[in-house]
Amino acid sequence: MALAADFRHRYVTPEASLYAGEPTRCEELAELLRHILQMVDRNTPFRHGAYREIYEALHGFLHAGIGGSAKDGLVWGVKDFWAVWESICLVHVVNQNPGDILTCDMEHLPVLLSAPERRRAWLKQRALLFARNGIRRRPDLVLAGGDDIKVVDFKYYAYMRQQRRTAEADEIDKIEKDYLSMEAYGLLLQNHFLRNADARANRLSLEFWLPGAKAARQPSRQQPPWDPPLSVVHLPAEDLLRGYVALYPHLRLMR
Known part of the structure; x- marks a missing residue:
């Protein structure tokens, strides 16, 4: 010290x-x-x-930021911290409820935390649910806990604007693109369940996960309301970061 x-x-x-x-x-x-x-x-x-x-x-x-040649899912560096946040969120979910993951974008998930067969299953589900019209969409995370389905997008923002841009706006900014992507994920998943007469079509929700000082949830105030419903969720970033840092020595021993 x-x-x-x-x-x-x-x-x-x-x-x-x-x-x-x-x-x-x-x-x-x-x-x-x-x-x-x-x-x-x-x-x-x-x-x-x-x-x-x-x-x-x-x-x-x-x-380094993100090592371009690294394939182990470990993230280093002070650049592109959004990737660190994605990795932190994925590690948090794997530590808490790994069996609830229906699919995820595993690029920043340390490979030693999931078996190859599980990764193949996630890829298969992602293609089944979100590959349409020549576009292979990659939602950050889809959780299936019981009868509820949740699509999660990790965002490293200090603040998530609640109000959507109007159709008259001159350009589509980054946050509006995030909303459009989330909307597409929700509609594709809902359509899949409806085509298969799956009751989970009515139990679908959407969440943006942001770093915060403490855990908090704020449902969207957009009118008319989102369908499926959308919430902005803040996670206790300091606690998650401590758990993430503590993971690295264990991963080194597992190699």
């Missing part, structure tokens, strides 16, 4: 952050830390095993 405090006093301003504040300031701090790490490595003549492990972890965190 003393070393960390001394480092912060020497190199980092009190308000500096890798995540909060202006993006340019965050990137400036990341670049400073990359430079310091490079200088430390250049001036370290003897590199034992513990040093290499720490260096490689810090280098991956500060440089």
Whole structure:
């Protein structure tokens, strides 16, 4: 702790952050830390095993974002944090209710947390439910708990606008595209159940999962109401992140 405090006093301003504040300031701090790490490595003549492990972890965190060649579902880095949030949410669900997963976009799920046959089953369900008109849609998560079906989309936003853009808007922004995708997922799944006379067509719900200080749920206030019903759900991000970080040493032992 003393070393960390001394480092912060020497190199980092009190308000500096890798995540909060202006993006340019965050990137400036990341670049400073990359430079310091490079200088430390250049001036370290003897590199034992513990040093290499720490260096490689810090280098991956500060440089990699998402390793383009990584196929194990593990996410590193300060760039593209939305992918970290997706991985955190998937790991949380696997730890809580793995049997409820009907299908998911498993790109950011550590491969050691699911058997190959389960992944094949998820892919088969995704193609059956969401592949239409030459488009292979990939919802983040579909949960089937009892008779209820839930489509979940993970979003790394501080705030999710409740009101939809009107048809007269000049352009479709990112959040409106998220709404359109969620609408398509819900209608495709509902149509599948109706064609198969499945009562779950009337027990379908849609959720956006966002990071929050504490758990909370806010049903959509859109009028007319969403069908299927839509809610914005905030998850306790700090608790989920602690569980996610604690997972990494166990995955390393499982390799």
